[in-house]
Amino acid sequence: MLDVFDLVIFGGSGDLSRKKLLPALYAGFVAGRVAAESRIYLTSRSGLKGDVYEWLQEVFAESQPACPVEEAQLETFASMVSVVQLGLSEEGEDWISLKESLDSKNERPLVHFLAIPPGLFTSTCELLGKYELNGERARVVLEKPLGHDLASAQAINADVGRAFEENQTFRIDHYLGKEAVQNLLALRFSNILFEELWSGRTIDHIQITIAEDLGVEGRAGFYEGTGAMRDMVQNHLLQLLCLVAMEPPARMDADSIRDEKLKVLKSLKQLSGAEIDRDVVRAQYASGAMNGAAVGSYAEDLKLDHPSNTETFVALKAHIENWRWAGVPFYLRTGKRLPDRFAEIVIQFKQVPHSPHPGWGNNIKPNRFIIRLQPEDHLALRMMVKNHSAKAETLKEVEMNLDVTGDDTIRLGPYLRLILDAVRGDQSLFVHRDEVEHAWRWVDRIIEHWDQSGEPPETYQSGTWGPYEAHDLMTRDRREWFHESNNRKAAR
Numbered sequence: 001m002l003d004v005f006d007l008v009i010f011g012g013s014g015d016l017s018r019k020k021l022l023p024a025l026y027a028g029f030v031a032g033r034v035a036a037e038s039r040i041y042l043t044s045r046s047g048l049k050g051d052v053y054e055w056l057q058e059v060f061a062e063s064q065p066a067c068p069v070e071e072a073q074l075e076t077f078a079s080m081v082s083v084v085q086l087g088l089s090e091e092g093e094d095w096i097s098l099k100e101s102l103d104s105k106n107e108r109p110l111v112h113f114l115a116i117p118p119g120l121f122t123s124t125c126e127l128l129g130k131y132e133l134n135g136e137r138a139r140v141v142l143e144k145p146l147g148h149d150l151a152s153a154q155a156i157n158a159d160v161g162r163a164f165e166e167n168q169t170f171r172i173d174h175y176l177g178k179e180a181v182q183n184l185l186a187l188r189f190s191n192i193l194f195e196e197l198w199s200g201r202t203i204d205h206i207q208i209t210i211a212e213d214l215g216v217e218g219r220a221g222f223y224e225g226t227g228a229m230r231d232m233v234q235n236h237l238l239q240l241l242c243l244v245a246m247e248p249p250a251r252m253d254a255d256s257i258r259d260e261k262l263k264v265l266k267s268l269k270q271l272s273g274a275e276i277d278r279d280v281v282r283a284q285y286a287s288g289a290m291n292g293a294a295v296g297s298y299a300e301d302l303k304l305d306h307p308s309n310t311e312t313f314v315a316l317k318a319h320i321e322n323w324r325w326a327g328v329p330f331y332l333r334t335g336k337r338l339p340d341r342f343a344e345i346v347i348q349f350k351q352v353p354h355s356p357h358p359g360w361g362n363n364i365k366p367n368r369f370i371i372r373l374q375p376e377d378h379l380a381l382r383m384m385v386k387n388h389s390a391k392a393e394t395l396k397e398v399e400m401n402l403d404v405t406g407d408d409t410i411r412l413g414p415y416l417r418l419i420l421d422a423v424r425g426d427q428s429l430f431v432h433r434d435e436v437e438h439a440w441r442w443v444d445r446i447i448e449h450w451d452q453s454g455e456p457p458e459t460y461q462s463g464t465w466g467p468y469e470a471h472d473l474m475t476r477d478r479r480e481w482f483h484e485s486n487n488r489k490a491a492r
C-alpha cells in the first residue's frame with residue numbers, strides 16, 4: 001500500500017526544489033510511487049507568479065522529470081501542491097496558517113524538507129518547534145552541506161536537536177540514494193567472493209571519482225567560499241569511501257550501517273601539513289572549451305573583480321588506519337568543467353606475483369572491478385584472457401559486464417527514494433550527526449592548512465582532467481587514473 005504523506009519543502013521555489021525535488025516527486029507520482037492523496041507544500045517568501053499548474057509547467061520545461069509530462073497527470077499533480085507564503089525566520093500569521101493546514105490531517109507522516117541554506121536551519125527548526133510541528137509524526141530532512149566546518153555543524157546539530165530527536169532527523173546525502181550505491185552494499189555483503197578479496201591482501205588501491213562537465217552555473221552565491229572540498233569531498237566522496245571500506249554490519253539497519261561508517265571516518269589518517277601539500281591537490285578552472293565551444297574561467301563565470309581561492313577541483317590520497325586497509329591508498333577526485341560527467345569507484349587489485357609465461361610478462365594488467373554510479377548503473381570486472389585469434393601466446397584484457405539495471409521504465413532517482421524513506425522513518429541511507437562531525441574534523445584540517453598557507457589553488461583549463469599535479473599524485477606512486485569510459489571503448 002502506498003504511503004500517504006504531507007511534505008513541506010522549505011525553499012519550495014528554490015534551485016533544489018525546482019531542479020531535483022519536484023521533478024522526482026512528479027516522476028514518482030506518474031510511476032505510482034506517490035499517492036495522489038499526499039500533499040506537497042512549497043514555502044516561498046514571495047509566493048509564485050501565476051497558478052501552480054503553469055508554474056510547474058515552467059519548472060518541468062527547465063528540469064525534466066524522468067518521464068514525459070502529460071496534461072492530465074500534471075493537473076492532478078498540481079492539485080496536490082500548495083504554495084505557502086512564508087518568511088522563514090518571521091513568526092506570525094503565515095506559520096499559523098501552515099500549522100492549521102497541516103494539523104487537519106494529523107495522522108499522516110509529515111516531512112519537513114529544508115532545501116534552504118544551512119544558516120537558516122536553526123531558526124526554521126526553532127519555529128517548527130514553537131508551532132508544534134515537530135510531534136511524533138514529523139521528521140526533518142536537512143540538505144547538505146551541514147554547516148561550513150566542524151563548529152558550525154555541531155551548532156546546527158545541537159539547535160536542530162532541541163526541536164527534533166535524532167530519530168526524526170534525516171541528514172541527506174543524495175549519493176546514498178543512488179541505485180548503484182545501494183547495489184554496492186548488496187554486492188559486498190551478499191557475495192562471499194568479494195568479501196574474501198576485499199582488503200589490502202589483494203587490493204592495490206581504490207579510486208573514487210565524481211567528475212562533472214558543468215561549471216558552477218547559477219550557483220555562484222553558494223559556491224564562492226564553499227568550494228569542492230566542502231561541497232563534494234566532505235559528504236559525497238567520504239560517504240562513498242565509507243561504503244567501500246566499512247566492515248560488514250551485523251544487520252542492514254540504520255544504526256548498524258551508520259556505526260560501521262563512523263568507524264571508517266574515525267580511522268581516516270589525519271594528514272600533516274607536509275602530507276597535505278604533497279597529497280592533496282586543489283585547483284580552479286580557467287577558461288577553455290567544452291564540446292567545441294569556448295567557456296569562461298571560474299572568475300569570469302562568477303563575474304568576480306578580485307581573485308578567488310575557491311577550488312573547483314580536488315584530488316587527494318587518503319589512508320584508513322585499520323587492519324583491513326593498512327597500506328591501501330584511497331584516491332579521491334572531483335571537479336567541475338571536466339571533459340565528461342561520471343561517477344565511479346575503481347577497485348584495483350594487485351599484480352599477479354609471478355608470470356609463468358615469458359611472453360606474457362609486461363602484458364598483464366591488474367584486475368579491476370569498476371562500479372559505475374552514473375550516468376548509468378553498471379558493474380564491470382576486467383580480467384586477462386588469452387588473445388584468441390593471435391597465433392602467438394599473447395594476452396588481452398576483457399571486461400565482464402554485469403547489467404544491474406532493473407526493468408523500471410522510469411528511473412526514479414535518489415531524491416524520491418530518500419523522501420520515501422524519510423516518510424517511512426527509515427534512516428539507513430541518511431547520515432548520523434557523528435558521521436557529519438567526523439567528516440568535518442578530517443576536512444577542516446586540510447582547509448585550515450590551505451588558509452594558513454595563503455597559497456592560491458592551481459588552475460586547469462576547462463575541458464581537461466584537472467591540473468598536472470592531479471596526474472602527478474598518481475604517477476609518482478606508479479599508478480594512473482582510470483578513465484573507464486575511454487578504456488572501455490578501447491577494449492571493445
Ligand code: BG6
Nearest residue numbers: 144174210212231232236343374
Ligand atoms: C551536489 C553539489 O551535492 O551534488 C553540486 O552541491 C554537484 O555542486 C551535485 O553538482 C552533483 O550531484 P549529481 O547527482 O548530479 O552527481
